Amino acid sequence: HAPLFSPALKAVAPVRKSLGVRNFFNVLGPLVNPVQPEYQMLGVYNLAMSRLYSYIYQEENKKFCIVHSMDGYDEISLTSQFKVVSNKGEQLFVPEELGFKRIGQEELSGGNTPVEAARIFRNVLHAQATEAQMNVVLANAAFGIQTVEQDKPIEECLEIARDSLYGKKALKVLEKFIEINQ
Template sequence: MDLNHMLTKLIEKNDLTTEEARYVMEFMTSEDCRENSASIGAILALLSSKGESVQEVTTFAECLREKGVPISISNSETLLDIVGTGGDGAQTVNISTAAAILAASCGAKVAKHGNRSVSSRSGSADVLEEMGIPMLSDPNDIISCLHHARITFIYAPHFHPSMKHIAPIRKSMKIRSIFNILGPLINPARCSRVVIGVYTPKLLELFGHCIEGLGVDHGLIVHCAGLDELNSLGAPAEIVEVRKGRPIQRYQLRHEDVGVPSATSIECLRGGTAEENAHIIKRILSGKWQESETILAHTIAYNAGAGLYVYGLAESIQQGYQRAMDKLVQGAAIDTLQAWQAAAGRSLERDRT
């Protein structure tokens, strides 16, 4: 088995077997990767051109999970992640990050996995730092935040060091590759409940089958009106729902049926720099949003509500949305952010002493 064999197979538009996909990922995360950058770049381009299979994506994700820094959280802990692939080019506020904090304030335990900005002005790590959440690297600190604040953040570069070998090749490529969609699938906390937004509806069923193969108990893969988040811009949300022991379902959901007020344009959701987005999110979590931020507040609650539904704290997305919106109106969600800031600050102090 060698890279030339993989190239020939992909040129003929044949899917890689599990063993072949594992071989490729093992190679791409080794020191040999940089010496074979042309072959690796070609493999990534050919995979994208062919269209990545469920087996290829699942195997790549499993391999990266195994190579990641482990976070030893009890198997009895039910954990939620609300995350998007990014790449929709919409430059919205960090909706999934705000929704994760809101879901935690409503009772879910959230282990959010993320990174700095790739295609937007503010990634989840960027906005969280502006809100006083440091990028912790000790797994024990990650767990401590979870226990004290019901939410924690897993900064991808700290927990996937093997990906540094492929980084220069990815950066030199001007096209999307399989690595652009792997992020939501390789959370080291191995969350059993997920809401994953995808930038194109073409990824809905692929992701659904992937999270099923990765052992998720209850998850939603969503795309709505060109965005990788639930919203009320007009078009119904396209949703793939995965529940352990049940057939995968695909359906549409109208925001009107959930009770979310309609957005007049994408400008209602548009964000700015990480600092600007942090101020907006804190106002919303405090229940003190400006009139121009009303639709954004409802959109954050909509996505948090989906999280509460898969977590088992709501019987439907509609009920989850109503519960999340009530928490925002009360201004109580900011308490979770403050508890998180305190827990992360204590961890940072311990690490310095």
């Protein structure tokens, strides 16, 4: 999404796409965010990328959280162990440690079309998605919360995430965002 927000990356988007493989521009995207957020949560597709981003974010004094599922997902997928690298160091988790069941990759489909993806997204916000979908969102949200609230234990961050999803607070935020932007 970087080309939508950064004029410099918009200019090189055709070159990046024509290469057809992951490249320097894919790495650069999160680093050239014109907003320069104080907090950054990022998913990476391999551990080498987590080390690279960790070093850069430490040099910039950002509060960050980088996640990688050990089976290759660039998010907390709950399909395997996952690594979290943050200002506080590195930690390897298994889904069961956080109270989640390990799930199969087939349970993670985000939809084959934008309409399908939007339906799944709305189901999550209405707390009507599958257990696997809800749990993946909760796990990722909890670590996002902990990126900002670094002194809170992950269990407390999970409770905040649960309250936000099941209490429909996240849905209300989306509805307000849509209302403001119409």
